[in-house]
Amino acid sequence: MVDTSVVLLGQTIAYTCYVLAILALMTWFSWKVTRQGSTAVKPGLFYAFVGLLIVIGVSLHIITHETIPWKSMDLNRAEIKADREFVIHVVDHRFVLPSGKLVIKKGEKARFIVTSDDLTYGFGLFRPDNSMLFQMQVLPGHVNDILWQFDRPGLYSIRSTEYSGPKGINMIVRDAVEVVE
Amino acid sequence: MNFFQTLLKGEAGLFKPDTLTPVQKMTLRFVVVGLVYYLFVVVEGMIMRIFEVTQIPAVTQTQFFAIMTAHPLVGIFGSTYSIVFGAFLFLVPFLMKKPLWSIKMGLWTLWLITIGTFIFWFAGFVSHYSPLYTLYWPLPADFSQFSVVGGTFFILGIALVMVGTLLWVVNIFKTITYTPEGWEKQPAWPLLKSALGLTGLRNLFSKKKKEHLVPLPVAAVARGTVDTAFNALVLTFTGVLILVYMVAALLGYDLKHSAIDALLYKNWYWWGLDLIADGLVLIFVAGTWYLLATMITGKKLFMENIARAALFVEMVVSWTVWSHHLMSDQAQPGLLKILSGEMVTAFELITQGLAFAITLITLWSARPLKMTNPLKFLLGGLLGFALAVPAGIMQADLGLNRILHNTQWVVGPHVHVAVLVGLTMTLYSAIYLLLPILTNGARLWSQKLASFHFWAHLIGGIGMGAFMGMAGLHGMLRRALYFNGEFNLYMILAALCGALLLLAFLAFFLNIVMTVGVQGVIGIFMPARTKTRELLPAEK
Numbered sequence: 001m002v003d004t005s006v007v008l009l010g011q012t013i014a015y016t017c018y019v020l021a022i023l024a025l026m027t028w029f030s031w032k033v034t035r036q037g038s039t040a041v042k043p044g045l046f047y048a049f050v051g052l053l054i055v056i057g058v059s060l061h062i063i064t065h066e067t068i069p070w071k072s073m074d075l076n077r078a079e080i081k082a083d084r085e086f087v088i089h090v091v092d093h094r095f096v097l098p099s100g101k102l103v104i105k106k107g108e109k110a111r112f113i114v115t116s117d118d119l120t121y122g123f124g125l126f127r128p129d130n131s132m133l134f135q136m137q138v139l140p141g142h143v144n145d146i147l148w149q150f151d152r153p154g155l156y157s158i159r160s161t162e163y164s165g166p167k168g169i170n171m172i173v174r175d176a177v178e179v180v181e
Numbered sequence: 182m183n184f185f186q187t188l189l190k191g192e193a194g195l196f197k198p199d200t201l202t203p204v205q206k207m208t209l210r211f212v213v214v215g216l217v218y219y220l221f222v223v224v225e226g227m228i229m230r231i232f233e234v235t236q237i238p239a240v241t242q243t244q245f246f247a248i249m250t251a252h253p254l255v256g257i258f259g260s261t262y263s264i265v266f267g268a269f270l271f272l273v274p275f276l277m278k279k280p281l282w283s284i285k286m287g288l289w290t291l292w293l294i295t296i297g298t299f300i301f302w303f304a305g306f307v308s309h310y311s312p313l314y315t316l317y318w319p320l321p322a323d324f325s326q327f328s329v330v331g332g333t334f335f336i337l338g339i340a341l342v343m344v345g346t347l348l349w350v351v352n353i354f355k356t357i358t359y360t361p362e363g364w365e366k367q368p369a370w371p372l373l374k375s376a377l378g379l380t381g382l383r384n385l386f387s388k389k390k391k392e393h394l395v396p397l398p399v400a401a402v403a404r405g406t407v408d409t410a411f412n413a414l415v416l417t418f419t420g421v422l423i424l425v426y427m428v429a430a431l432l433g434y435d436l437k438h439s440a441i442d443a444l445l446y447k448n449w450y451w452w453g454l455d456l457i458a459d460g461l462v463l464i465f466v467a468g469t470w471y472l473l474a475t476m477i478t479g480k481k482l483f484m485e486n487i488a489r490a491a492l493f494v495e496m497v498v499s500w501t502v503w504s505h506h507l508m509s510d511q512a513q514p515g516l517l518k519i520l521s522g523e524m525v526t527a528f529e530l531i532t533q534g535l536a537f538a539i540t541l542i543t544l545w546s547a548r549p550l551k552m553t554n555p556l557k558f559l560l561g562g563l564l565g566f567a568l569a570v571p572a573g574i575m576q577a578d579l580g581l582n583r584i585l586h587n588t589q590w591v592v593g594p595h596v597h598v599a600v601l602v603g604l605t606m607t608l609y610s611a612i613y614l615l616l617p618i619l620t621n622g623a624r625l626w627s628q629k630l631a632s633f634h635f636w637a638h639l640i641g642g643i644g645m646g647a648f649m650g651m652a653g654l655h656g657m658l659r660r661a662l663y664f665n666g667e668f669n670l671y672m673i674l675a676a677l678c679g680a681l682l683l684l685a686f687l688a689f690f691l692n693i694v695m696t697v698g699v700q701g702v703i704g705i706f707m708p709a710r711t712k713t714r715e716l717l718p719a720e721k
Contacts, residue, residue: 004584008654011575015594018571026564029541030557033548041542046484053534057527061519061578068580075515075579120317120443122509122587130667131656134583135509139443140319142512161587163313163660165326166243 001069001149004133070134070148077147082111090138091117093167095158095176102177109149116140121168122161125177127154135161150179187626191698196623198704204271204280204716205619207287209705211267212612212619214295216690218259219605221302223683225252230645230676233662234669242662246311249660251302253314256600257457258342259298264608265465266290266349268615269402271716272472273356276396279364280714282355286348293345301338310335313660314454316419318446319438322426329430336420336427343420346413353406357395368394376403378493381486397485397492401468404496408460411500415453444512451506459529460499462604464492466566467536469607473559474540476614478547488539495532501525505577509586518579526577533570537563554631558610561639565602568643569595572650585653592659593649593675601642601682609638609689616696621718626695634689641681648675 065071073080084104089096104110114123116138123144124135133156138144155178160171182193201209225248231237232245240248270290274281281287304310308331312321321332357376358369374380375394384390395403422441429436471482482488504521507513540563550556572594576585585591613631617623625631652671657663694702711718 007581008584011581012654015572015575019568022564022567026560026567029545030552030560033544033550033556034552036549039546039548041483041545043484046538046542049538050531050535053531057530057574058524060574061523061527064578064580070583071578071580074583075519118438119320119323120447126656129656130663132584132588135586136583137507137510137586139447139510139512141439141443144511146511159658161658162317163246163315163320165320165323166246166311167326169242169662 001151002067003152005131007068008131073147073149077111077145080109080147082147083108084110086110086112088112088114088123089117090114090121090123090160093119093121093160093164093171095160095171095173097158097173097176101175104150104177104179106153106179106181107149107151109147111145111147113143113145114138115143119164119168120162121164121171122159124159124161125156126159127156132161137162152179153181154179187695187698189698189700191701192624192626192696194698196620196697196701198701198707199710200621200718201705201709202711202713202715202718203284203709204274204287204714205621206705206709207284207291208267208271209619211263211270211291213702213705214291215260215263215267216693218255218263218298220686220690222252222256222260223686225255227676227679227683230672230679233672234676236662236664241309243309243311245662246313246660247305247309250311250313251305254339255298255302258294258339259302261600261604261608262342262346263291263294264612266294266346268608268611269353269465270349271615271619273353273399273402275716276399276472277357279356279361280716282352282359284714286352290345290349290352293341293348297338297341297343297345299338300341301335304331304334304338307331308334316423316450318441318443318450321423322430322436322438324430329427333424333427333431336424340417340420343413343417346409347417350406350410350413353402357399357403373403376400377407378404378489378496381489381493384486385490393489397482397489398468398472400489401464401471401492404492405461405464405468407496408456408464408499412453412456412461415449415456419450419453444507444510447507447510448503448513452500452503455503455506456499459502459526460496462599463499463529463533464495466562466604466607467492467495467533469611470536470540470559470563471543473555473607473610473614474543477550477553477556477559478544480543480547483539483542483546487535491532491535494528498525498528498532502529505582508577508579508582522577523579527574530570530574533566537567553613554625554628554635555610555614557635558606558613561635562603562605562607562610564639565598565604565606565642568646569599569603572598587658587660588653589649589657589659589671590653593646593653597649598643598646602639602646605642606638609634618717620697620701623696623701626692630688630692634685634692637681637685637688641678641685644678645675645682648672648678 086098086102121138122135123138125133134148136144136146155175158173158176160168229248232240270281270287308328310327310331358372360367372394380391426436475482501521502525504517505526508518508522575581576591648671652668657668
């Protein structure tokens with residue numbers, strides 16, 4: 001499965017290119033609108049722009065559905081059998097793990113089932129350089145589960161990704177998940 | 182005039198508050214209140230920016246989160262609502278060519294918002310009540326972390342703002358539909374249908390086209406006002422719900438949190454709250470762009486019928502878009518995530534893109550234009566939304582949301598660029614444009630300061646959003662603190678850009694004070710000399 005850092009790199013490149021293009025467009029427009037010249041704009045150009053917006057708006061989600069593997073996996077996770085399951089409880093701003101370290105073999109699909117006994121929290125896995133692997137919300141009174149395929153060895157920390165009051169900022173379990181060969 | 186004389190009497194003594202009509206005074210009071218609360222927001226924002234870099238001893242962690250709770254609410258209600266409500270209470274009757282329905286009700290709105298904002302800000306400041314504006318259940322009723330008394334006053338402050346908001350909604354719709362004394366009977370129902378877009382909708386399917394009875398910007402105000410009303414009702418209901426828990430706690434009863442389903446609450450709350458972010462803001466901004474473009478150019482709006490239709494679509498979109506805030510909630514049905522979260526949200530790219538193009542083409546039709554303050558700030562506002570809307574569309578994708586939700590990406594390139602660059606620069610454009618009209622001919626003190634204001638705000642706003650976004654892409658969460666300098670490079674750069682925003686506002690504030698003078702500012706808050714219901718003084 002493609003790594004989330006690769007997807008983020010792709011997003012960074014795409015959005016940076018877009019930002020540079022829109023800055024160039026607005027600079028050009030600001031210059032030209034103060035100068036003499038033709039004022040006519042063909043309706044066809046406008047409708048083509050509208051068509052382009054529709055194509056971009058619709059195709060973005062289709063493209064990500066086909067290229068980001070965890071998207072379809074997430075939507076169909078109830079039908080997918082996990083190689084490993086971890087049940088985690090959260091209560092009073094603390095993660096209660098089933099064991100000291102959650103060990104997963106490379107290539108396995110792991111399901112994390114997280115429940116909260118009191119507040120709304122978040123559940124995210126982070127690399128040692130603090131970048132995010134994935135996250136989900138943890139709502140009290142509901143089953144919150146996420147399925148993830150781990151394709152490379154690594155060590156991850158668990159961190160709450162949702163604000164649950166000032167006490168929540170220390171909700172970190174360092175090196176809690178290890179993916180081994 | 183020397184500096185101190187100008188500070189006292191305003192640029193060349195041109196601003197004379199005694200000449201103002203009651204409606205002009207009311208509108209200017211709204212603007213002054215809005216700008217003062219904007220100063221609160223910028224200073225608080227700077228405190229948080231510094232705290233993200235290094236935890237200064239003057240601020241505790243609980244105070245930091247109390248600031249974070251009040252910051253967006255003061256920005257939305259105290260600042261933006263004040264400026265926008267004041268401007269529309271002037272512009273709707275101005276464009277409809279009739280008096281405002283009730284000046285007294287307008288003043289009630291002003292003071293309810295002013296006092297309500299101060300109460301919830303002060304309650305948070307003193308008690309450190311900090312469940313954040315998201316109020317995810319049952320956090321606002323978690324009295325093991327928060328003061329129940331502080332929370333009660335906080336919610337009461339919000340409730341006052343909501344009452345003021347509902348009075349404003351009534352005032353706007355009554356102004357559109359009522360018949361002023363001595364006038365021929367106005368067709369209230371056809372006016373309302375035109376304002377809400379029902380006439381335009383009928384015209385799409387009928388051979389006999391009916392004329393639009395209200396100008397396009399008024400139609401935009403009316404449609405945004407529908408969202409404003411729904412939002413106020415949802416927030417009021419939610420506030421009452423939280424108050425029930427607070428009052429029970431004060432009386433010694435501990436009500437069960439599980440009586441309210443956290444997911445249902447979150448859906449309800451985001452349905453209402455999103456009527457601001459993805460509803461009235463976008464609709465009001467589009468309407469303001471159209472108004473500014475036509476006033477700057479003196480030309481008819483390009484593709485006006487499509488613009489009206491897009492405003493109607495935007496209103497419907499805003500009612501069905503909330504689920505993009507729940508894409509990381511695994512219990513939320515997948516169908517809602519795809520239909521409401523992804524597909525309907527993508528419509529915002531289309532509706533805002535249409536407004537962007539229609540405004541630019543209208544400006545183009547009048548070239549060559551002089552690069553005035555209203556024009557340059559309008560272009561800045563257009564750029565802000567052109568940057569922020571696609572950033573939002575990206576995070577409203579099920580795949581990307583998994584790695585972007587609750588990171589600094591959401592609050593940087595999307596929220597802050599939309600609000601600071603897109604929305605605020607649009608408001609500045611309106612303020613620069615309306616200043617001579619509302620002040621009966623006051624002249625801006627310094628064009629150099631206005632130019633500095635423009636560049637510092639534009640660079641500061643985009644820069645801050647960009648560095649927050651870079652931190653987010655590297656995993657930095659919003660609503661969190663990092664103690665080992667993990668993201669300090671980005672946070673220092675974001676703080677420098679924030680400082681530029683503060684300097685920009687101080688330059689603008691000084692310029693406005695020097696334009697109208699301290700005596701003029703005081704005069705704005707004195708009772709009007711004339712009792713006329715006309716918007717502007719009679720021509721001499």
